[in-house]
Amino acid sequence: MTTDRxxxxxxxxxxKTFPGVRALDGVxxxxxxGEVHALMGENGAGKSTLMKVLGGIYQPEEGRIFVDEQETVxxxxxxxxxxxxxxxxxxxxxxxxLSVAENIYLGALPRKSFGRVDWKMLFDRTDAILDRxxxxxxxxxxxxxxxxxxxxxxxxARALTVNxxxxxxxxxxxxxxDAEKVVLFEVIESLQAEGVGIVYISHRMEExxxxxxxxxxxxxxxxxxxxxxxxxxxxxxxxMMIGRSLDLSRNHAHAELGDVALQVEGLSCHALxxxxxxxxxxxxxxxxxxxxGAGRTEIAETLFGLRTPSAGKIFLKGQxxxxxxPIQAIQNGISLVPESRKEQGLVLGMSCRDNITLPQVDDMTxxxxxxxxxxxxxxxxxxxxxxxxxxxxxxxVGNLSGGNQQKIVIGKWLSMRPEVLIVDEPTxxxxxxxxxxxxxxxxxxxxxxxxxIVISSEMPEVLHVADRIVAMYHGKVIRTFxxxxxxxxxxxxxxxxxxxxxxx
Amino acid sequence: xxxxxxxxxxxxxxxQGILVAFVVFMIAxxxxxxxxIEIDNVFSVIRSSAILGVMALGVTFVVIGGNLDLSVGSLxxxxxxxxxxxxxxxxxxxxxxxxxxxxMTMGIGAVIGFLVGYLKLNSLIVTLGMLxxxxxxxxxxxGGQNMDIANQQETWFGIFGRGTALGIPIPVLMFGLLAAVxxxxxxxxxxxxxxxxxGGNGTxxxxxxxxxxxxxxxxxxxxxxxxxxxxxxxxxxxxxxxxTVGQGMELxxxxxxxxxGASLLGGSGTVFKTVIGVLILGFIQNGLLLAGLEFYVxxxxxxxxxxxxxxxxxxxxxGKLWSPIA
Numbered sequence: 038m039t040t041d042r043x044x045x046x047x048x049x050x051x052x053k054t055f056p057g058v059r060a061l062d063g064v065x066x067x068x069x070x071g072e073v074h075a076l077m078g079e080n081g082a083g084k085s086t087l088m089k090v091l092g093g094i095y096q097p098e099e100g101r102i103f104v105d106e107q108e109t110v111x112x113x114x115x116x117x118x119x120x121x122x123x124x125x126x127x128x129x130x131x132x133x134x135l136s137v138a139e140n141i142y143l144g145a146l147p148r149k150s151f152g153r154v155d156w157k158m159l160f161d162r163t164d165a166i167l168d169r170x171x172x173x174x175x176x177x178x179x180x181x182x183x184x185x186x187x188x189x190x191x192x193x194a195r196a197l198t199v200n201x202x203x204x205x206x207x208x209x210x211x212x213x214x215d216a217e218k219v220v221l222f223e224v225i226e227s228l229q230a231e232g233v234g235i236v237y238i239s240h241r242m243e244e245x246x247x248x249x250x251x252x253x254x255x256x257x258x259x260x261x262x263x264x265x266x267x268x269x270x271x272x273x274x275x276x277m278m279i280g281r282s283l284d285l286s287r288n289h290a291h292a293e294l295g296d297v298a299l300q301v302e303g304l305s306c307h308a309l310x311x312x313x314x315x316x317x318x319x320x321x322x323x324x325x326x327x328x329x330g331a332g333r334t335e336i337a338e339t340l341f342g343l344r345t346p347s348a349g350k351i352f353l354k355g356q357x358x359x360x361x362x363p364i365q366a367i368q369n370g371i372s373l374v375p376e377s378r379k380e381q382g383l384v385l386g387m388s389c390r391d392n393i394t395l396p397q398v399d400d401m402t403x404x405x406x407x408x409x410x411x412x413x414x415x416x417x418x419x420x421x422x423x424x425x426x427x428x429x430x431x432x433x434v435g436n437l438s439g440g441n442q443q444k445i446v447i448g449k450w451l452s453m454r455p456e457v458l459i460v461d462e463p464t465x466x467x468x469x470x471x472x473x474x475x476x477x478x479x480x481x482x483x484x485x486x487x488x489x490i491v492i493s494s495e496m497p498e499v500l501h502v503a504d505r506i507v508a509m510y511h512g513k514v515i516r517t518f519x520x521x522x523x524x525x526x527x528x529x530x531x532x533x534x535x536x537x538x539x540x541x
Numbered sequence: 542x543x544x545x546x547x548x549x550x551x552x553x554x555x556x557q558g559i560l561v562a563f564v565v566f567m568i569a570x571x572x573x574x575x576x577x578i579e580i581d582n583v584f585s586v587i588r589s590s591a592i593l594g595v596m597a598l599g600v601t602f603v604v605i606g607g608n609l610d611l612s613v614g615s616l617x618x619x620x621x622x623x624x625x626x627x628x629x630x631x632x633x634x635x636x637x638x639x640x641x642x643x644x645m646t647m648g649i650g651a652v653i654g655f656l657v658g659y660l661k662l663n664s665l666i667v668t669l670g671m672l673x674x675x676x677x678x679x680x681x682x683x684g685g686q687n688m689d690i691a692n693q694q695e696t697w698f699g700i701f702g703r704g705t706a707l708g709i710p711i712p713v714l715m716f717g718l719l720a721a722v723x724x725x726x727x728x729x730x731x732x733x734x735x736x737x738x739x740g741g742n743g744t745x746x747x748x749x750x751x752x753x754x755x756x757x758x759x760x761x762x763x764x765x766x767x768x769x770x771x772x773x774x775x776x777x778x779x780x781x782x783x784x785t786v787g788q789g790m791e792l793x794x795x796x797x798x799x800x801x802g803a804s805l806l807g808g809s810g811t812v813f814k815t816v817i818g819v820l821i822l823g824f825i826q827n828g829l830l831l832a833g834l835e836f837y838v839x840x841x842x843x844x845x846x847x848x849x850x851x852x853x854x855x856x857x858x859x860g861k862l863w864s865p866i867a
Contacts, residue, residue: 343748367750381748384741386808395738395749398731406729449749 045234051100121202133181186217295319298488304349324503370456385435440471599767607807617787620772650765658757702778740807
């Protein structure tokens with residue numbers, strides 16, 4: 038890296054404490070103009086806290102922040118923006134009912150006399166920026182009509198309206214499809230070419246190695262070091278993040294397969310998916326892979342009684358069943374670990390124990406009352422089995438890390454002793470270390486004889502975990518691959534609708 | 542050192558702000574007017590808080606379940622008028638009038654529960670509309686007249702409002718008993734757990750196989766049962782009632798529940814905390830009266846208390862008194 042230039046953004050010895058926790062312990066970090074600098078660390082390592090300090094939401098107890106080597110005190114996101122530090126958040130903050138142009142210039146609309154908005158100038162300026170980003174929408178489009186990826190582009194366009202010195206991308210690809218990612222990466226490259234310093238936060242190694250120049254690692258709130266991307270590898274980074282290396286090989290070790298647990302024949306749900314047939318055996322992990330919107334989640338929701346199928350049959354252990362509600366699905370032994378942990382999986386304000394026992398709280402009773410003993414014994418059992426790290430059963434689930442939260446959801450459903458466990462996006466937003474643990478857990482469950490269905494948007498994940506992979510495209514099953522025959526190319530082709538999916 | 546002490550104090554204020562403010566208020570008023578903490582004044586505050594308290598117990602369930610109930614004041618007027626009118630209807634008497642009133646009041650609760658729970662309509666709109674609709678119903682029933690019991694010596698109807706047992710006023714006893722039973726239901730039964738789950742995250746509750754609509758429905762049934770009980774105490778105490786006896790009480794009830802620390806977003810709060818909230822509100826109103834402020838001032842004060850309580854609630858959650866983001 039060129040060290041003769043001044044850093045665009047520099048943090049020095051940042052310390053931030055919360056009651057009982059030293060969230061940031063003297064973190065230093067800098068990004069040069071034109072550099073893409075990755076910030077990595079497990080959940081809870083301090084990345085979000087650091088970003089909040091940078092955005093003026095938290096005030097650090099110690100340490101200094103420099104923009105273009107000018108010392109700056111950040112007091113609010115607005116002020117950070119004025120100083121040229123922009124954030125592109127994972128969660129977008131746009132007004133859906135306003136046009137793209139209004140969103141981009143919100144709070145700084147160009148004016149004519151008497152305070153009237155100069156619409157022509159507004160739209161012209163915005164279109165000029167959008168041209169630079171090569172996007173397929175214009176200044177007048179309503180933000181609510183855009184895809185998530187395009188909404189993200191609006192956020193980026195916003196960053197381009199001010200003289201941004203540093204742009205921080207926080208998990209920018211979390212909800213993007215592969216094609217959308219390519220566009221995003223092009224935009225990052227063009228920002229880079231304009232001499233903007235980029236901070237790139239992500240859990241995805243592939244992207245980190247593709248996009249970044251240097252990688253800085255945080256662990257437990259302290260700075261662990263900076264690596265030059267070209268001179269390091271995934272193992273070294275992982276080691277630095279979690280203090281050990283991980284095995285992310287392809288899955289070939291077959292468990293003993295039992296009887297067919299769940300069989301689905303010609304299942305359709307209106308426009309969402311059509312004529313879907315598959316079976317999953319005891320001891321097997323069946324993967325569902327496809328783009329967002331291919332109908333994978335909708336199939337899971339139908340099996341769990343959240344949607345009513347328009348055609349098709351569902352057999353559980355050879356018996357045809359009908360499912361009209363989650364209650365019926367649960368009674369039939371079908372469990373769903375949903376896609377969105379925080380919105381669908383957990384009551385964040387409730388204790389770990391109460392979340393785990395929630396579906397069976399009616400059975401956790403002594404007389405008319407909930408029995409503390411019965412609940413705690415269930416909790417203890419699954420805390421030990423899944424190695425859930427929590428100070429106590431009383432701890433609110435919202436205070437746990439993403440990986441431990443996911444284990445609580447999995448524990449909740451394992452404690453129901455299901456026939457079929459459906460896991461939708463098992464590791465979304467979870468750090469590398471916990472990811473591997475969850476993967477091993479899913480494999481173990483299959484070995485113990487559970488029939489497991491894993492839905493994922495991450496190819497390495499399905500390849501690693503699944504015995505067979507159902508590839509979906511536009512609501513249809515294109516092909517079912519076995520672990521032996523599948524290749525990355527054939528899988529990508531199948532889920533992109535390029536071909537009917539021939540054997541590799 | 543002084544700074545860390547100040548910080549510790551700040552933390553305590555943020556966490557226990559309402560209790561701390563209450564204690565400061567009590568001490569200040571007691572210093573000013575010692576009569577404030579005399580035992581008979583304390584009992585009189587508790588007695589006069591009983592009706593509000595009984596209503597607040599039910600609304601606690603609704604609020605923890607993630608909804609509002611703004612119809613309770615209007616429903617109180619309804620239940621008081623109905624029980625008095627039936628009492629005076631030939632052939633009824635208290636033994637029939639009371640169960641009939643409970644049935645009708647809880648019937649209205651069931652309608653609200655159906656609209657909010659099963660049809661998933663916004664509870665603010667449903668209960669605000671109900672506030673007005675029930676008022677109309679009450680006026681229609683009474684023909685705009687106030688209700689009185691003619692022969693007050695010949696009925697045992699008065700015991701609910703005027704009687705005592707073991708030296709304790711019956712309204713206080715009913716409030717205490719109901720609080721104990723509802724506290725156990727909320728804290729110790731599967732139903733109570735489901736109320737917290739549905740209010741904390743309704744979607745996650747549905748994904749866990751919890752019948753969300755039914756749970757919400759029953760929070761309104763409980764709320765209307767409590768209002769019926771409060772209406773019984775009210776009618777019995779005065780042996781008569783105006784059409785507007787419960788007017789404005791929905792806000793006082795809500796103030797008590799929020800003061801107790803239940804979040805308006807649902808999912809948190811307890812029966813015990815609501816009882817504390819009711820007492821705080823009662824003592825503040827009593828203190829203002831003893832201080833010689835006009836009775837009507839308390840409407841303004843109640844509003845200020847609600848605002849302060851809500852502000853402290855969110856300030857506690859985000860750890861500072863003001864923040865550029867919500």
